[in-house]
Amino acid sequence: MSMRAPVTDLPLMFVEVGILAGEVPILSQITLTFDAGAPTVLIGPNGSGKTTLLRAAMGLIPASRGRITWGGRENAPSDRRAFMFQRPVMLRRSVAGNIRYALAAANAPRAAIEERTSHLLKVVGLEPLAQRPARRLSGGEQQRLALARALARAPTILFLDEPTASLDPHATKAIEDVIRDIASIGVKVVMSTHDLGQAKRLGGDIVLLHRGQLIEHTLALDFFDTPRTPEARRFIAGELLV
Amino acid sequence: MSGDVSALQLVLSGDPGLFAIVRLSLMVSLSAVAFAALIGVPLGAFLALTRFPGREAAIVVLNALMGLPPVVVGLAIFLMLSRSGPLGSWGLLFTPQAMIIAQTVLVAPIIAALARQTIEDLWVEYREELAAMNIGPAGRVATLIWDARFSLVTALLAGFGRAAAEVGAIMIVGGNIDGFTRTMTTAIALETSKGDLPLAVGLGIVLILIVIAINGLAWGARRAGERIAG
Ligand SMILES: Nc1ncnc2c1ncn2[C@@H]1O[C@H](COP(=O)(O)OP(=O)(O)OP(=O)(O)O)[C@@H](O)[C@H]1O
Ligand SMILES: [Mg+2]
Secondary structure, X not given: OOOOXXXXXXXXXXXXXEEEEOOEEEEEEEEEEEOOOOOEEEEOOOXXXXXXXXXXXXXXXXXXXXEEEEOOEOOOOOOOXXXXXXXXXXXXXXXXXXXXXXXXXXXXXXXXXXXXXXXXXXXXXXXXXOOOEHHHOOHHHHHHHHHHHHHOOOOOEEEEEOOOOOOOHHHHHHHHHHHHHHHHOOOXXXXXXXXXXHHHHHXXXXXXXXXXXXXXXXXXXXXXXXXXXXXXXXXXXXXXXX | OHHHHHHHXXXXXXXXXXXXXHHHHXXXXXXXXXXXXXXXXXXXXXXXXXXXXXXXXXXXXXXHHOOOOHHHHHHHHHXXXXXXOOOHHHOOOOOHHHHHHHHHHHHHHHHHHHHHHHHHHHHHHHHHHHHHOOOOHHHHHHHHHHHOHHHHHHHHHHHHHHHHHOOHHHHHHHXXXXXXXXXXXXXXXXXXXXXXXXXXXXHHHHHHHHHHHHHHHHHHHHHXXXXXXX
């Protein structure tokens, strides 16, 4: 073991973060800590700011106000973080080629690339489609390939923006199993979903956003049993938040 | 219609003079396309991926340069390469090299402008994914050029079409010297003005067949590649 403390992105902290698009506030006054442990699940209505929060947490967009720090550092390189987009873009390569590309981008050793590619294909169940052009996959298959590509970075924090949005129940279960597996080996998962059942099944803690504000951040058990805010109660009850 | 018959005979007989003209034409135009691609694709990628003041103006100028009149380019290169011109000491005037230079100047803006559009469209699509994968500027350019390669073939074909069809520039800088700088297009112009229509028509047919064949090959390669990479 080296004497150096391992470089880690955790805890990931938002301190009074505001994000503006031009003059329009998209997120305001977000103070939030993501720490090691079970997945953190972001929920909230369309347009509440989930994607924006995830992108800021990945480091893809800067905070207009406040500070975001990864393991205490403000400009931590993102090489141990991975992001799966709500609408992933497939590179114009084969399915396996997309994974190989992500592995090479993450500086995986050349000799290991083929083996890790087939391993990742197996993890997301795309082995039979390995040689297909990625852009011809169905929406659900593309989402699984995007997950494999994200896993190829061997991340310490994995951001998943609605990872099962266009999947059937069978594929959803398969992805949830993968998420549980990677969380169990110590990868911090931060994900968004509109599926409250999924939030309950996977979430260690829940973050409820509404109109760019943080409404509630509590352990999943408490959130669903004893929601503190009226917004949370109404959201769980399936009422529209306006 | 007797002109057509003898033209066909000429083509089918594999006349050595005709063969030399065809070979030189292809050599000049394909070399020019190759050099223009080496200049145009990186230039297009640069304009697609960078933001600097004057960029929009540069793109407008580049697009306008696609329509450069060949005779004007020929004249400019002629002035550069003529004995008293700045590059006169190279001694290239009235050589195939001079013709390649002129056609490169004609074709490079076409390839650059089309490559810029192609690469920028793909960049808009890939931008966030590449950012999330931490791809640096060099990797970005390489990825975009590689993934756009089938569309870039179209840019090269447009450039080749331009080079193969033009007569004004190579006539001026090459001089249409028999057996040395005479190409299909300059020969057609000359034979037509001399009244030797069979040879002119024969060369015209060959030129069109070659352009069709090259486009066909490129199209086939593109389709085959797309089947694999999507
Ligand atoms: N670049 C931008 N410019 C202007 N407005 C933006 C921009 N990005 C996001 N927004 C707006 O910010 C709000 C939050 O968007 P965001 O994508 O974060 O929502 P979300 O919670 O992920 O929604 P959904 O559930 O529909 O995915 C939306 O109203 C959106 O229109
Ligand atoms: Mg979203």
